[in-house]
Amino acid sequence: MDPIIIVGLILLGILAGVLGGIFGLGGGVVFIPFLVLVFDFDADVAAAISLVGIVAGSLGSTSVQVSSGKANVRLGLLLEIGSVIGALIGAVIATMMDNTYVLIVLAAVLAFTGYSMSRKNRRTADSVEGDGGLLSFHYNDDEGKDRTFRLQNMGIAYPACVGAGIISSMTGIGGGAIKVPIMNLVMKVPMKVATSTSSYMVGITAMTAAIAYAIAGVLPIDYAAGISIGAIIGSVLGAQITKKLDAKHLKRYFGYLLFFVAFVIILRAGGIV
Amino acid sequence: MSDKVNVWTGWTMRICAVVGATVILAGLLLDSDDIILLGLISVIAAPLLGLAVTLLALAVQKEFVWAGVTLVLIGLFSLELVDWMYSAIIIAVSCVILVIAYISYRRK
Numbered sequence: 001m002d003p004i005i006i007v008g009l010i011l012l013g014i015l016a017g018v019l020g021g022i023f024g025l026g027g028g029v030v031f032i033p034f035l036v037l038v039f040d041f042d043a044d045v046a047a048a049i050s051l052v053g054i055v056a057g058s059l060g061s062t063s064v065q066v067s068s069g070k071a072n073v074r075l076g077l078l079l080e081i082g083s084v085i086g087a088l089i090g091a092v093i094a095t096m097m098d099n100t101y102v103l104i105v106l107a108a109v110l111a112f113t114g115y116s117m118s119r120k121n122r123r124t125a126d127s128v129e130g131d132g133g134l135l136s137f138h139y140n141d142d143e144g145k146d147r148t149f150r151l152q153n154m155g156i157a158y159p160a161c162v163g164a165g166i167i168s169s170m171t172g173i174g175g176g177a178i179k180v181p182i183m184n185l186v187m188k189v190p191m192k193v194a195t196s197t198s199s200y201m202v203g204i205t206a207m208t209a210a211i212a213y214a215i216a217g218v219l220p221i222d223y224a225a226g227i228s229i230g231a232i233i234g235s236v237l238g239a240q241i242t243k244k245l246d247a248k249h250l251k252r253y254f255g256y257l258l259f260f261v262a263f264v265i266i267l268r269a270g271g272i273v
Numbered sequence: 274m275s276d277k278v279n280v281w282t283g284w285t286m287r288i289c290a291v292v293g294a295t296v297i298l299a300g301l302l303l304d305s306d307d308i309i310l311l312g313l314i315s316v317i318a319a320p321l322l323g324l325a326v327t328l329l330a331l332a333v334q335k336e337f338v339w340a341g342v343t344l345v346l347i348g349l350f351s352l353e354l355v356d357w358m359y360s361a362i363i364i365a366v367s368c369v370i371l372v373i374a375y376i377s378y379r380r381k
Contacts, residue, residue, distance in 0.1 A: 006301060056316050059290035067283025069276060073327060077342050084349050134338060134378070203286075204346075207320040211353050214317075225297045225309045228316050232294045 009226030010233075017057045017234015021242050023251050027057045027231055028173035029113055032106060033261045035172075037268065039223075043102035044094045047172030048213035049223050051206040054174045056228035058203030060235030070196040072137055075151075075189070076204070079197075082158045083179070083205045086165020091212030094170040103269035106171040110262040113177040118255030127190045128152055139193045152188040160186065169209035174202035277330040285326045289319030321350060338378050341371030 012034055016027035028050045035046035065071040094102055130136030130148030141147050151157075160182045168175030176198045183194035213219045267273045296312030299305075324347055331340040348364040355363075 052313070052317060055320065056290070056293070059286050059293075059316065059319050063283045063286035063290065065283075066279055066286065069279045071279075073278050073282055074336075074339050074342075077324075077327070077339065077346055081342070081346055081349065084346060088349070088352060134375075204320045204324070207317055208350065208353070210317050211350075215353060221306065221310055221313060225301060225313055228313065229294055229297055229301070232290050232316075 006222075006226045009223060010230040013053055013056070013227040013230015013232075014234035014237065015230075016053060016227075017060070017231045017236075018238040018241060019234075019254070020057055021061055021235055021238015023117065023254055025113075025174065025176060027054050027234075028168075028171070029110060029258060029261075031227065032172050033110070033265065036103070036106075037261075037264060037273075042099045043106060043171075044099070044213070044218050045220065047094055047102075047170065048210060048219040049227055050172030051169075051210040051213065052219065052224040053227040053231040054172075054206040055203055055210060057231035057235040058174075058199060058206065060232050061239050062199045062203055064239065065196045066200055069140075070192070071200040072139065072193055072197045073200065075137055075193070076197045076200045079158075079161050079179075079183070080201050080204050082161035083165035083168075083175070083201060084208045086162040086167075087169040087205045087208040088165075088212060089162075090166035090169025091209045091216070093166065095213070095216050095218060097170075100269045102170060103265055105167070106173075107262040107265040107269065109167055109171050109173055109177075110258050110265065113173070114255040114258030114262065116177050116181070116255070117258065118252045124191045125185050125188050127188050137193075139190060141190070142192070149188065149190055149193070153186050157182055157186045165205055165208075168202075168205050169212070172209075175205060176202050277334055278327055278336075281330045282323050282327045285323045286319055289315055289322060293319065321347070337374035338371070341367065341374040345371055 012031065016030035019025065019030055020027040031050035031053050032046055035041045035049055036043065062071060066073060127149035130150045135151040136148050138146055138148050161179070164175045164178040164182065167178060179198045179201060180194045183189040183198065184191050210219065264273060293312050293316035296315060297309055300308030300312055324343055328340055328343040328347065331343060344367040345364065348367040351360040351363045
């Protein structure tokens with residue numbers, strides 16, 4: 001491969017890792033538009049490369065959140081059973097579905113992510129106090145006090161996790177923008193725990209789908225390698241930048257940008273660009 | 274007492290990230306597809322290795338229900354890696370272990 005392309009992929013990985021760390025995203029919303037619109041990949045190939053980048057990026061940032069206990073590993077494991085099932089289904093669908101329809105789904109997910117990011121007053125749900133059972137978990141609140149919460153509405157939430165896995169796998173986007181609202185609004189998981197645990201879950205879901213794409217012969221190894229390097233570096237940089245930067249306003253503008261990108265991808269799906 | 278699950282899993286992911294990135298970089302510099310592939314496998318398989326370490330940590334801490342959940346999750350991955358018949362057996366055995374662990378937990 002041309003060294004310039006390798007450098008370009010590494011820089012793309014760094015950009016996605018940095019923006020992912022700042023805005024709390026998995027990086028897929030940066031990878032996918034570039035891979036589809038600039039590198040002109042089909043949606044399933046772009047998804048495969050993006051998912052490898054997400055796995056790589058998540059290793060850098062999530063390892064810190066897991067080690068410190070911010071990400072609830074047990075909760076993540078429980079919900080990942082549904083998400084992994086969805087990821088397996090989604091990868092099969094994406095390789096069989098026409099590129100146009102996958103691009104339409106991708107545009108819808110980007111628009112939804114943009115909407116979530118650009119909202120001024122994001123609705124959050126209060127948690128329910130834990131009762132010491134298996135579905136009760138401990139966490140530290142904003143004041144550092146040890147508190148508990150109990151999962152709610154598992155009957156609705158679990159199929160939603162399967163759906164999140166399908167969409168994540170099909171589009172190559174980590175799925176945090178879908179999983180965090182499910183965890184907070186449906187299961188009543190505290191927002192702080194939901195966002196940290198989601199970043200842990202995203203890596204496992206992305207790995208499942210990436211392996212499925214690789215087995216299907218859709219994953220270009222050299223592109224995935226370049227993106228991986230950049231994503232790992234970017235996630236470490238992003239974690240450092242986040243400590244010094246207040247990204248609330250930037251988040252809203254990035255959300256507007258995602259709307260625009262979703263629109264361009266719809267045009268691509270229609271063969272106009 | 275620190276939670277071994279969090280510490281061991283976090284460190285496994287970190288080590289895989291460093292090793293994977295180093296090997297991929299070496300492969301790109303040496304223009305060797307085999308080395309690049311090795312590095313990519315290290316990166317992509319890191320969450321799976323993390324799950325294996327998590328399983329070990331849960332077993333050490335005697336959290337057998339959560340170990341059963343982890344086993345079911347690992348069993349689902351086997352659908353991608355081995356014949357579906359063997360996967361079905363692995364998943365079925367994992368579910369049985371999970372049910373036994375849960376029944377034991379309820380009796381305590």
